[in-house]
Amino acid sequence: MADLPIEGHLPGFDGATGWLNSAPLTATDLRGKVVLVDFWTYTCINWLRTLGYVRAWAEKYGAQGLVVVGVHTPEFPFERDVDNVRQAATDMRVEYPIALDSDYGVWRAFSNRYWPAVYIADAEGRIRHHQFGEGGYAECERVIQGLLREAGRDGIADDVVSVADEGFEAQADWATLGSPETYLGYEQAQNFASPGGAELDRSHTYLAPDSLRLNQWALSGDWTVERGAAVLNRADGAITFRFHARDVNFVMGPASRETSVPFRVLVDGEPPGAAHGLDVDEQGHGHADQQRLYQLVRERGSITDRTFEITFLAPGVEAYAFTFG
DSSP, X not given: OXXXXXXXXXXXXXXXXXXXXXXXXXXXXXXXXXXXXXXXXXXXXXXXXXXXXXXXXXXXXGGGTEEXXXXXXXXXXXXXXXXXXXXXXXXXXXXXXXXXXXXXXXXXXXXXXXXXXXXEEOTTXXXXXEEESSOOHHHHHHHHHHHHHHTXXXXXXXXXXXXXXXXXXXXXXXXXXXXXXEEOSTXXXXXXXXXXXXXXXXXXXXXXXXXXXTTOEEEEEEEEEOSSOEEEOSTTEEEEEEEOXXXXXXXXXXXXXXXXXXXXXXXXXXXXXXXXXXXXXXXXXXXXOSSEEEEEEEOOSOOOOEEXXXXXXXXXEEXXXXXXX
């Protein structure tokens, strides 16, 4: 792979705050191995849509000298909780070594800025390829194959993996995706349309306007808008969003562990029916019982502008961000 540039040397993982699925990996452990480093955080839909490929590469090439290391660098506060990460890794079948990067030490060592981000290093510890964001799957796999051959490994197949296109790991419908990632905490919030705007860091009763323009959203009910999230204080609070996408995903969860907050989803004022996501039924009913990403809508038909509404039947939910696919 002489045509691949040398982008630097693998910084290592000394900044990790802990490890899952492995003892801490050192430069000695990785000597002579091709190493793929995957920066992730478990609520990130962009990373989830790459997971099928990373998992498949770990399985396909692990016995031939590839080591995959998932560096879990949290975006939201609850993603610093090791139990949450452990549960997510189990649920998502992330079985390769995970370096916990709660203090961003590994992130800074790599000068990384993205979820997801892949760095591929050769057997001499030199970074030879990177991929920021989704895509580039065949190119990454060709790099893995070439670096394994360069390291003297025999029997490296020429074919590339194909992965199941389902659940959270289904690729986005890019041709119809017209809604951006949208945060509800005031530090990054945009397009908030409740009359009077947000009252910061204090309880306030909000109303939703009669109509929303595309990609506007609104609260109704008693909420506290905090720096990173909107927190529901009383039952029957709702969030409304005018969107254009196949999928509606939502990062949320109960403020208190062992609590389950029931909710109901409507699309254009009706139960979602066949358009329900993984975490709701056809009538739109679901429960927020973990701090994680929820898939609320997956439209099976044509994609048009629609209005999504989620109503929480009990207080105590923390609402962080919408993502779409």
